């Protein structure tokens with residue numbers, strides 16, 4: 001069986017982040033909090049949980065929700081942040097990035113595109129930030145990507161023949177793809193749904209937006225900080241994004257590990 005050569009692969013130069021889910025808070029009538037200031041459901045949920053600990057719903061200090069959460073972060077009372085979960089769809093990220101990302105365990109859930117089930121003949125690839133824009137480096141990288149994808153397509157076709165005796169075609173394809181994917185590079189694009197509570201996101205973002213982090217995950221972390229700061233400033237406003245000495249963005253956190 002001959003395999004059709006894939007068309008030139010689509011390349012990603014930036015990740016894409018979409019918010020899939022955010023908390024919906026219902027204030028119980030019998031335990032009303034004296035809310036102050038602007039806030040989102042996720043922020044009110046955390047304030048409600050925090051106030052329950054001391055039954056301070058009457059808000060004796062007259063704090064706004066965001067000031068209350070600022071104090072929570074300052075005091076390191078981070079467990080109340082665990083009530084607010086945010087689900088993000090990440091696209092245009094590489095398999096090497098998600099390999100690092102899924103090391104963050106506490107408070108996270110992941111669902112990632114399967115290379116055993118999904119055909120990667122038309123896979124996209126993520127140009128490593130340090131290579132992007134450099135003609136020579138990018139040329140060498142593209143040549144390798146193209147060759148790997150051609151080999152993948154050819155291997156799948158040959159493996160489908162080799163496993164012709166497997167009656168279930170879905171299973172046969174899975175057997176072929178799971179072996180052929182061995183030649184796909186770390187730069188292969190993937191998609192992943194990540195759900196994390198605000199405390200878990202903060203820990204991950206602190207580590208991965210720092211200057212010591214790998215460039216692609218650092219770029220993603222900076223973007224996620226922007227997205228989550230817009231979602232819930234009370235949880236994420238202490239992240240400061242700046243341009244580092246390497247002329248790329250990084251971020252530092254105000255309250256380390258709450």
Ligand SMILES: Cc1cc2nc3c(=O)[nH]c(=O)nc-3n(C[C@H](O)[C@H](O)[C@H](O)COP(=O)(O)OP(=O)(O)OC[C@H]3O[C@@H](n4cnc5c(N)ncnc54)[C@H](O)[C@@H]3O)c2cc1C
Nearest residue numbers: 100102103104105106107108200203204207208212213214
């Ligand atoms: C710059 C950088 C370089 C790295 N290089 C490497 C490398 O070369 N090789 C490598 O293997 N990894 C590497 N890592 C990954 C690193 O070792 C961690 O696996 C990753 O950062 C996740 O951190 P975490 O375990 O603190 O996160 P999480 O799993 O999200 O945990 C968050 C926090 O919860 C607590 N916690 C979670 N699980 C447990 C547990 N089982 N027991 C007790 N407390 C727990 C800890 O306080 C932990 O800090 C690197 C990470 C970074 C940021």
